[in-house]
Amino acid sequence: MTEAATSVHRCGFIAVVGRPNVGKSTLTNALIGSKISIVSRKAQTTRHRIQGVLTRDDEQFVFVDTPGFQTRHGGAMNKMMNRVVTQTLADVDVVLFVVEAGKWSPGDAKLLSLLHEPARTILVISKIDEIKNRDELYPFVASIVEQYPFDAVVPVSANKKHQLDQLLDEIAKRLPENEAFFEADTLTDRSMRFIAAELIREKIFRLVGDELPYACTVTIELWDETDKGAQVSACVIVERDSHRPILLGAAGSHMKRIASEARQDITKLLDKPVHLEVYIKVRKGWADKESSLRDLGYE
Numbered sequence: 001m002t003e004a005a006t007s008v009h010r011c012g013f014i015a016v017v018g019r020p021n022v023g024k025s026t027l028t029n030a031l032i033g034s035k036i037s038i039v040s041r042k043a044q045t046t047r048h049r050i051q052g053v054l055t056r057d058d059e060q061f062v063f064v065d066t067p068g069f070q071t072r073h074g075g076a077m078n079k080m081m082n083r084v085v086t087q088t089l090a091d092v093d094v095v096l097f098v099v100e101a102g103k104w105s106p107g108d109a110k111l112l113s114l115l116h117e118p119a120r121t122i123l124v125i126s127k128i129d130e131i132k133n134r135d136e137l138y139p140f141v142a143s144i145v146e147q148y149p150f151d152a153v154v155p156v157s158a159n160k161k162h163q164l165d166q167l168l169d170e171i172a173k174r175l176p177e178n179e180a181f182f183e184a185d186t187l188t189d190r191s192m193r194f195i196a197a198e199l200i201r202e203k204i205f206r207l208v209g210d211e212l213p214y215a216c217t218v219t220i221e222l223w224d225e226t227d228k229g230a231q232v233s234a235c236v237i238v239e240r241d242s243h244r245p246i247l248l249g250a251a252g253s254h255m256k257r258i259a260s261e262a263r264q265d266i267t268k269l270l271d272k273p274v275h276l277e278v279y280i281k282v283r284k285g286w287a288d289k290e291s292s293l294r295d296l297g298y299e
């Protein structure tokens with residue numbers, strides 16, 4: 001029998017779950033091969049579901065990057081994020097449960113308790129480049145697989161691009177037979193507006209994340225794009241009046257830097273000149289009101 005006669009096309013959804021900071025976004029980006037979701041040193045920076053698509057000859061992988069699972073109590077934001085994780089797991093074909101090499105925590109255990117379908121769950125041990133002695137990994141992995149019958153275990157380093165193809169092969173085997181859902185060159189089904197807002201948020205986290213922990217979001221108020229260029233107006237929503245001067249910096253220096261760096265990234269993204277304006281709005285207590293979150297698009 002020829003290979004062509006036996007080959008099937010597979011396509012399906014993959015959720016990448018794990019507690020904050022285990023390297024989910026970095027891994028998703030490394031697998032897809034392009035920077036789509038934002039990566040930051042701060043925990044809890046991925047608040048949206050982000051889908052990236054990787055197309056190979058016989059498979060198409062549609063990735064759903066979920067927010068970090070919140071084990072701390074309180075706050076509508078955390079409850080809503082946990083709900084997103086549960087919903088995501090119900091919707092996908094393969095779950096990648098990401099655990100940082102050598103670092104098991106109560107947050108991992110809590111998230112593990114949400115998993116119900118071992119047959120399609122792969123344990124991914126991330127950041128193995130940080131482990132000097134690989135022998136240390138065996139008891140670590142053994143203690144995890146004792147708790148849950150994972151279908152496969154793949155240690156990876158997204159930074160060093162180690163074992164990413166092996167991981168893709170393990171995922172591919174578990175995808176259902178389907179035609180491709182997306183055009184071959186699709187990177188993301190999120191709009192450019194969304195990515196632009198994420199880029200601005202990334203700059204804010206990088207520059208003032210320590211002083212402004214998770215207390216702001218970015219909405220795009222105006223998006224006027226032509227063949228020649230784009231005019232973009234974005235609004236940064238903060239929770240308190242006291243956040244405004246932090247974000248502005250001395251003589252507006254922070255805001256200028258955030259806008260300028262974001263403009264450069266958006267220019268690259270659109271491949272045309274971009275004029276970007278960024279405003280600040282104070283909306284008190286927005287992070288703790290489910291209705292405000294819905295207004296802002298957090299499902």
Ligand SMILES: Nc1nc2c(ncn2[C@@H]2O[C@H](COP(=O)(O)OP(=O)(O)OP(=O)(O)O)[C@@H](O)[C@H]2O)c(=O)[nH]1
Binds near residue numbers: 024041045130157
């Ligand atoms: N050494 C090493 N560091 C990594 C690797 N992958 C990610 N990191 C770092 O780990 C930190 C967190 O990475 P993210 O990809 O933002 O983690 P995340 O799980 O998506 O985080 P949340 O969005 O908070 O849920 C960043 O500082 C990354 O640079 C890796 O393979 N090796």
